[in-house]
Amino acid sequence: xxxxxxxxxVTGSIxxxxxxxxxxxxxxxxxxxxxxxTPSATEFITPLTLxxxxxxxxxxxxxxxQEWNSHVELGLWADALVVAPATANSLAKLAQGICxxxxxxxxxxxxxxxxxxxxxxxxxWKHPATLANVQRLKSYGNxxxxxxxxxxxxxLVGEGRMAExxxxxxxxxxxxxxxxxxxGKNVLITAGPTYEAIDPVRFIGNRSSGKxxxxxxxxxxxxGAAVTxxxxxSKLAPQHPGITTVRVESAxxxxxxxxxxxxxxxxxVLSAAVADYRPxxxxxxxxxxxxxxxxxxxxxxxxxxxSLGKMKRRGQFIVGFALETNDELQNASEKLAKKxxxxxxxxxxxxxxxxxxxxxxxxxxxxxGNKRKDFELKSKAEVATDIVDEVSRLVG
Numbered sequence: 001x002x003x004x005x006x007x008x009x010v011t012g013s014i015x016x017x018x019x020x021x022x023x024x025x026x027x028x029x030x031x032x033x034x035x036x037x038t039p040s041a042t043e044f045i046t047p048l049t050l051x052x053x054x055x056x057x058x059x060x061x062x063x064x065x066q067e068w069n070s071h072v073e074l075g076l077w078a079d080a081l082v083v084a085p086a087t088a089n090s091l092a093k094l095a096q097g098i099c100x101x102x103x104x105x106x107x108x109x110x111x112x113x114x115x116x117x118x119x120x121x122x123x124x125w126k127h128p129a130t131l132a133n134v135q136r137l138k139s140y141g142n143x144x145x146x147x148x149x150x151x152x153x154x155x156l157v158g159e160g161r162m163a164e165x166x167x168x169x170x171x172x173x174x175x176x177x178x179x180x181x182x183x184g185k186n187v188l189i190t191a192g193p194t195y196e197a198i199d200p201v202r203f204i205g206n207r208s209s210g211k212x213x214x215x216x217x218x219x220x221x222x223x224g225a226a227v228t229x230x231x232x233x234s235k236l237a238p239q240h241p242g243i244t245t246v247r248v249e250s251a252x253x254x255x256x257x258x259x260x261x262x263x264x265x266x267x268x269v270l271s272a273a274v275a276d277y278r279p280x281x282x283x284x285x286x287x288x289x290x291x292x293x294x295x296x297x298x299x300x301x302x303x304x305x306x307s308l309g310k311m312k313r314r315g316q317f318i319v320g321f322a323l324e325t326n327d328e329l330q331n332a333s334e335k336l337a338k339k340x341x342x343x344x345x346x347x348x349x350x351x352x353x354x355x356x357x358x359x360x361x362x363x364x365x366x367x368x369g370n371k372r373k374d375f376e377l378k379s380k381a382e383v384a385t386d387i388v389d390e391v392s393r394l395v396g
Contacts, residue, residue: 001173002030007078007110009103010050012040014153015085015119015162019045022084022165023053029169034074035059038090038101062102071102075109080172083107084145085119085162088130095133111239113222115172117145119162121154139359141215141381145171181392183224188265189217190258190304192232194251196278198296201286208273210234212361215384216269217243223388228265230257232272251275251301258304262311267391269319270305271345277301309340317395319387320344332366342394343367345387365390 006026010019019035026033033054037047039061047058062071075081083090083103093104094116107114116137124130125147138144145168148161163171191213195203214236217229221242229238230246232254238245246261248254251274262268277298287294305320312318320341322332328348336344346364362377363386375386 001026001169001176004031004079004172004176005034005077006031006172007034007036007074007081007106008050008054009036009038009081009083009106010041010045011038011083011085011087011090011103012044013085013087013119013162014044016041016044018162018165019084020049020053022082022168023050025165025169026172027054029173032056034078036074036102036106038103059102062105071105072109074106076111078110078112080113080115080175081107081110082115082117082168082172084115084117084168086116088118088120088124088127088133091116091118091130091133091137095136113175114142115145115168115175116142117163117168118147118160120160121152122156122158122160125158125160135379138382139379141218141379143171143175180224182220182267182388185220185225185266185395186264187217187220187225187227188230188258188261188268189213189220189227190230190232190254190268190270190272190274191217192234192236193273194232194254194275194301195249196251196275196301197282198279199283199285199287204275204278205233206273206275208232208234210236210272211359212380212383213269213271214238215380216271216387219381219384219388220267220269223392225267228261230254230261230272232274251278251304255302255304255307258308259311262308262316265316267317267319267395268308269387269391270308271319271321272304273323274304275301305335305339305341312340317342317391319391321347323347323349325349329364329366329372332364333370336366336368343390363387 010016023033035050035054035058037060051058099105145163147159149159150161151157152160192210193206193208195205197203217227218240221227221240227243229243246257278301280297280299318341322335324331332344332346344366361380361383363375365373
């Protein structure tokens with residue numbers, strides 16, 4: 001934690017009193033702490049208390065008198081944003097992107113990992129609206145600290161207590177320690193679809209959004225790797241400064257970029273949905289409609305995975321992906337062996353919430369010798385963590 005820049009965002013809960021101890025512990029660990037407070041949070045604990053402990057002025061407004069507390073600069077400054085306590089109201093605002101206080105403004109500007117410690121009464125925590133907001137925030141890649149069980153401010157006994165300051169600090173320490181496990185590693189990732197031109201207007205493509213590959217790139221970069229992301233046509237734009245994005249469109253372009261960067265890669269994760277075939281002849285002008293049918297001759301595209309598998313040298317590590325609709329395990333196992341992967345990540349379109357354009361995914365990791373790990377349906381950010389953890393376990 002030494003030298004880490006932590007934003008502690010305090011919202012209006014009785015649990016705000018714990019913020020004093022949390023600031024004290026973080027500072028004692030060597031972190032630099034900037035406290036933000038919603039106006040309602042100041043009714044539970046004074047800014048003066050937290051300013052004294054953090055040795056920094058506490059910001060309660062984006063604009064204070066003649067001063068503008070830049071939420072953009074704060075969002076770029078931090079190594080982590082911790083929202084503790086996070087009320088039901090604050091969760092709703094963050095989930096919906098409502099930007100009416102300095103906490104939500106900095107949250108929307110933050111490029112760092114976000115950690116949320118909810119605090120509310122039992123019925124509020126169990127309400128479907130709150131559960132939906134939590135799920136949405138998880139799908140964005142935010143990290144939730146488990147709520148505690150015990151007596152609540154209302155007198156009820158149950159879930160809803162904010163995690164203790166010691167637990168929050170331990171969680172952050174574990175995260176930052178884990179974050180450096182790919183320091184010094186070069187990682188190549190392919191992501192997104194490819195578009196194979198028919199004419200200047202039309203193309204053959206698929207429904208991949210690139211979300212899974214981008215999440216994996218963000219996870220590797222957050223853990224210290226230098227990442228090259230070869231990204232097909234996608235609306236997504238990775239945010240981490242440790243990611244170099246190479247934009248491509250066709251399978252041929254993705255192949256050329258992947259081969260070029262694979263030489264210097266320690267790890268390659270081939271998550272792109274690459275077209276297997278492309279039109280043999282691309283019309284220079286838009287093809288006009290005529291007749292009742294049309295035939296397009298197709299030819300194979302370069303097999304990126306097979307090519308890199310043949311190029312793989314001692315010490316390089318390759319993760320493949322298989323998206324299947326039937327005979328999933330058999331097809332994935334054959335692909336694992338044929339293309340010289342170290343393990344393969346299997347998605348099945350038979351699983352609800354998995355596949356293209358979802359914010360969630362459900363995977364099985366297959367190793368050689370028919371060893372497998374099955375995972376439950378999770379956000380793609382959480383799935384990315386599972387995949388990168390497995391690489392870390394095997395690469396060391």
